[in-house]
Amino acid sequence: MNYSVLNSNKSAEVDSSGLNYTMTNVSIITLDAGNGSDTPSPPPYSQFVVDADFAASSVGMPIVCIIGIIGNILNLVVLSKKSMRSSTTTFLIALAVSDMLLLVMQVPDLLYRIEAIKANDTYTLFYRYYLISRYALSNFFITCTSWLTIAVTIERFLAVKFTFHARLMCTIRRAIVAITGIFVVSFAFHFSKFFELMPNLDLSDPTPVFTTALSQNPIYEKYLHYTNISIAVLIPFAMLFVFNSLLIYLLIQHRTQRQTLTSTQQKLKDDIIHITVVVVAMVAVFLICHSLGVYLAMNIAVHGREKIFANNLLQGIRFISNLMVVTNSSVNFILYCSISSKFQEAFLETFGCGRKTKCSTFRTGKHHRASQSSSKSTSTTSEVKTPKKYKREEEVMV
Numbered sequence: 460m461n462y463s464v465l466n467s468n469k470s471a472e473v474d475s476s477g478l479n480y481t482m483t484n485v486s487i488i489t490l491d492a493g494n495g496s497d498t499p500s501p502p503p504y505s506q507f508v509v510d511a512d513f514a515a516s517s518v519g520m521p522i523v524c525i526i527g528i529i530g531n532i533l534n535l536v537v538l539s540k541k542s543m544r545s546s547t548t549t550f551l552i553a554l555a556v557s558d559m560l561l562l563v564m565q566v567p568d569l570l571y572r573i574e575a576i577k578a579n580d581t582y583t584l585f586y587r588y589y590l591i592s593r594y595a596l597s598n599f600f601i602t603c604t605s606w607l608t609i610a611v612t613i614e615r616f617l618a619v620k621f622t623f624h625a626r627l628m629c630t631i632r633r634a635i636v637a638i639t640g641i642f643v644v645s646f647a648f649h650f651s652k653f654f655e656l657m658p659n660l661d662l663s664d665p666t667p668v669f670t671t672a673l674s675q676n677p678i679y680e681k682y683l684h685y686t687n688i689s690i691a692v693l694i695p696f697a698m699l700f701v702f703n704s705l706l707i708y709l710l711i712q713h714r715t716q717r718q719t720l721t722s723t724q725q726k727l728k729d730d731i732i733h734i735t736v737v738v739v740a741m742v743a744v745f746l747i748c749h750s751l752g753v754y755l756a757m758n759i760a761v762h763g764r765e766k767i768f769a770n771n772l773l774q775g776i777r778f779i780s781n782l783m784v785v786t787n788s789s790v791n792f793i794l795y796c797s798i799s800s801k802f803q804e805a806f807l808e809t810f811g812c813g814r815k816t817k818c819s820t821f822r823t824g825k826h827h828r829a830s831q832s833s834s835k836s837t838s839t840t841s842e843v844k845t846p847k848k849y850k851r852e853e854e855v856m857v
Contacts, residue, residue, distance in 0.1 A: 504771035511775035515782040521569050523782065524562045527789025531559035534792050537806050547618075547734055549634040550611035551791075553642075557607060558788035561600035564593050565785065580662055587658035587667045595652035598691065602645040604788060605695035608745050610637050612702045615738045619709045648690065651679075684764065692756040696749060703742040706735060737798050741791060748787035751780035 534555040538548045567589050570576050577583065614629050621628060655674035659666050673679055713732055755777060758767050767773050795802040 502771055504775060507775045508771045508778070511778040515778040517572060519782045520565065520785060523786050523789050524565050524569065527562045527785070528559055530789060530792030531555045531562070533806070534795070535559075537802065537809050540805070540809065543805065544631060546614060546629040546631050546634040547611060547738075549631050550607060550614060550638065553638040554604060554607045554611065555791065557600050557603040558791065561597060561604065561788050562785065564597050564600065568593065583662055584658075584660070587660075590668050591653060591656045591658065594656060595649055598652060598687075599645055599649045601784065602649065602691050603641055605691065605699075605745075605749075606641045606645065607638065608742060609695055609698050609702070610634075610641065611738055612699060612706065612742055615735045616702055616706055616709070619706065619713070619732065619735050648686075651683075684759070688756045688760055692749075692753055696746065696753050699742050699746060703739060703746070706739050706742075710735065710739070733799070733801070737795060737802075740794055740798055744790055744794065745787055748783040751776055751783055755780060 535552060537543070538552050538555065567586060571582070571586050614634070617628050651673070655671055656668045657671050658668055674683075710732060755767070755773060758773065768777075796806065
């Protein structure tokens with residue numbers, strides 16, 4: 460999903476990954492061998508670029524987008540139930556919205572690959588305006604996804620580290636404030652991208668968009684280069700790696716300390732650990748899917764974008780990276796279903812495929828009744844009783 464805009468002095472590369480949206484002033488020259496006997500050999504990895512583009516953009520991308528859009532809709536249906544309200548699911552709902560919108564933004568491009576649609580002048584004109592919106596909004600949604608993943612990881616770290624104060628620290632109100640801040644700041648950060656390209660209204664010219672004076676400004680280009688790499692790629696990746704490592708350490712530590720806790724404390728801790736395992740898996744998938752993007756970003760930072768995107772091997776890797784980034788936005792529903800039995804129960808209950816259970820909270824069935832019984836007896840035992848100010852804010856399963 461790469462569009463090289465060829466103009467005599469300027470060009471713009473618009474790809475769909477969001478991590479690798481780059482502007483370049485390098486014109487692409489096609490060599491004509493003419494009738495001479497010395498035919499230039501094809502550049503290295505030229506076939507790899509073609510194969511990677513076809514496999515990732517024409518085959519993989521439609522499949523991943525369809526699965527991801529359906530999966531995120533199902534996530535929203537299940538997680539938005541009133542009984543499921545918690546700070547964690549608030550973050551996960553926002554994450555599902557961001558992921559789904561990123562996938563929806565790719566649909567017009569997938570349709571444009573159909574020859575009958577591509578031949579339609581009205582759609583072609585729409586498509587050229589759409590490329591500008593996709594360039595800006597895909598960057599916006601990927602940045603939101605990255606920082607929402609960071610937010611839910613930090614929230615889980617606080618919940619595990621400070622288990623018996625988690626309900627005061629990790630509230631729905633604070634989650635909403637954090638989510639609003641992430642969306643507003645991310646949009647403001649990427650707003651200038653709407654003005655980096657302009658559509659080519661001459662439909663007889665295959666060039667879809669042109670770069671503007673803004674995108675060719677050396678100061679702006681340098682600003683865009685370093686801020687995009689740091690804020691959208693390197694910082695989120697580093698933070699997620701660190702906090703996910705800390706979460707894994709705390710999960711291991713929990714197993715060794717579990718026997719020293721009272722039964723009530725064990726239950727509370729186990730409930731928090733359950734959802735944390737899901738978040739750890741989600742972050743691990745994020746790190747894997749964005750690893751190639753980080754590799755490309757590091758190469759750009761060291762060698763410069765012009766040199767990197769003139770390399771066919773790295774161009775092919777970019778197509779694969781695009782697919783991996785979109786895959787990351789498509790797999791959370793599969794993760795929830797495969798790891799969390801409680802999400803499975805909530806899903807079956809929501810769609811009338813299973814018997815009704817109290818799976819909306821961490822405590823289900825007889826465990827919930829046992830927890831109530833245990834809490835009644837805490838006044839006459841040495842177990843810690845939760846104060847009224849900790850009044851339960853439905854901590855839910857995922």
